[in-house]
Amino acid sequence: MTKGKGFNTKLVHMGSDPKLQKGAVNPPVYRASTVIFPTVQAMQDAEKIKFDTTYYGVHGTPTTFALEEAMAEVEGGYRAVSVSSGLAAITTALISFLQAGDHLLMVDSVYGPTRNFCNTTLKRFGIETTYYDPLIGSDIGSLFRPETKVIFTESPGSYTFEVQDIPAITKVANNHNIKVIIDNTWSAGHYFKPFNFGVDISIQATTKYQAGHADVILGHIIAKTREDWLKIKINSGTLGQAVAPDVCYLALRGLRTMSIRLEHHQESALTVARWLKERPEVETILHPAFDTCPGHEIWKRDFTGSSGLFSIVLKNVPTERLNAMLDGMDYFAMGFSWGGFESLIVASDPAKLRPKTKWHGTGPLLRLHVGQEDVSDLIADLERGLKRLNGGL
């Protein structure tokens, strides 16, 4: 699509080429394994450009390609690779740039399954991981070794919400030819443009805001350059990663409304967070748009908005009271993931999540995802919950 279009126009038009789809606005759902070639010569020619054409189901179909084009457009990258989950995007991206004997720098506030992958699989295959303080900034250079090949960032962290100084990190990394990968899921690629800040590879759990309806598991890896994209595509193909056309279609369908959904998530989450800030039961608000959030100044500098996900730290409270609060919620459902149309709440203990840097909260951490409901109903739900937390009802 032509450059210079407004972002909302892009969201409406990207990944659609009616000329290639018999005039229909949306791409068809192609179900494919075998792709047929008219001649042996045509097959041999296709093999040479197998990642740039329809070659075999495992490498994608026009349905996959439409979504990948859209994902790259959102992030401002060269091209995207689809894999079967956000976690698969993380593991595939890491595997593509590492080998036995290498060293990886991993942010200590990272998503738990990423940590698990480093401590089990990568360790078994001879890759050493050092965890670093998410607020480290340019001091990250002091952790570099000759064999350091990748820095993995996640900003903000999806439980504790530290916002990282990405340009400071990429600046020192680029001087040492170290790849910088970001898990950019919180901003959905909408509120943070990683390639403008020196990042090489951006990862999205497309499951979250792009799909947006809690009905899809999908991940994307977006590269800034063709060279990096090809490396990821080859590794993903070597492992046999493939995604279904249905989930690609649903994710592309979700992207059409991502901007308006995010605006609503943002507005409601800010309203809920402001209300919670005034409550005596709440110790801290961990929302990047609040000055109590570590890295808030960086968020103001680098991001253009916030999404529906944030945490609060409660003052110390007995577990039964906390459970009474959570079990009785009318609208906040309890479960993993986020980014769907519905509100969610989960309790967590960050001290367990991050052994390398110290966690200072006194009470439990509650992570909220604020959905598309009427915000006054959500606040009333939380108000009744806090009453249960205090031993009432």
Added chain:
Amino acid sequence: MRKDAKRDTKLAHKGSHPADQSGIVNPPIYRASTVDYGTVAKMKSLSKNPNDNFVYGRFGTPTSNAFEETVAALEGADRTIAVGSGLAAISAAMLAFVRAGDHVLVCDNAYSPTRNLCENFLKRFGVETTYYNPLIGKEISELFQANTKLIYTESPGSHTFEIQDIPTIAKAAHNAGIKVIMDNTWGAGYFFKAFEHGIDISVQAATKYYVGHSDAMIGTISMSGENIQPVIDSVRVLGYNISPDDAYLALRGMRTLNVRLKRHEKNGLKVADWLASRPEIDRVLHPAFSSCPGHEIWKRDFTGSNGLFGVVFKPTTEIAMNAFIDGLELFSLGGSWGGYESLVLPTNVLRTATKWTENQQSIRFHIGLEDPEDLIKDIESGLKDITADD
């Protein structure tokens, strides 16, 4: 279902739980990421054993569970886990049992993406591969090293069709504490019972006969006992999973697996028989033919054959071979197999441990559900062109 149910009965009944699904025969397509737990206590109880519950979309849904349950019943395994492609099944299964410094043995006739996985992926992570002659039998133990953790087999090979002596290989492996993974796609868990022959982990490209319609990419990994947890951990840690739509299509495919396979077998034998009688053909590489290496083992261990086999032509030119392939009307040219349609592909004979002594002009046929008389006529008119070129 009764414990003594036969394989066809399992194919018709497994994975169907009408009482849990509003009385409907087939499972619904659950599209899920978040699963709502209701209470903290329920959440904690589910998290303790995520493998047996609907906990999070990435760990599977009742839709994918129904498919996995059916495959496990057919394979005779305690557990099956589904992933995004046959190759993903191979990669997740291998990664479950090796680490840097380990050694694996892989059959020399393996599916070429498996070889690529070893050469361009496992090697980078410190895992060394030795390729072995698929007809090696018990002498495989001579290749064992102190750090050998895994034997990877594929029988028959999907391009050159050698049948391996699996019980002998498995016995030698187990004596040395080595796991054996088999690509069981050709036998489809229907004509070859991997676990009864000593295999530890059976992987399949469900894309082929299970799905059976060339419209989905899926792989399955089946195993029992102590082999279950390492495989599940490998799949979970890597973030692999399948969509509910693909799971539904694959389960739907399994309901007709027996009738399709038997027709593929019948048509395949008919076309192969006809080809064997032709003067242009040197050898038919079909496990049910004595001209196929390992045919005696196939007779002993398998209960049938399918629609996939190879033929070696008498010496001719590559140009004539390509013209023959290009001119076929009913045989499409493309990768994969196992769908309802007939396919043709030049044989891939990449190997390093053994020598391919056959003529290079070899091709692989997949015989579909068309009328075999039409398929024979199609091939016959193409063979005329080859003769004309001589």
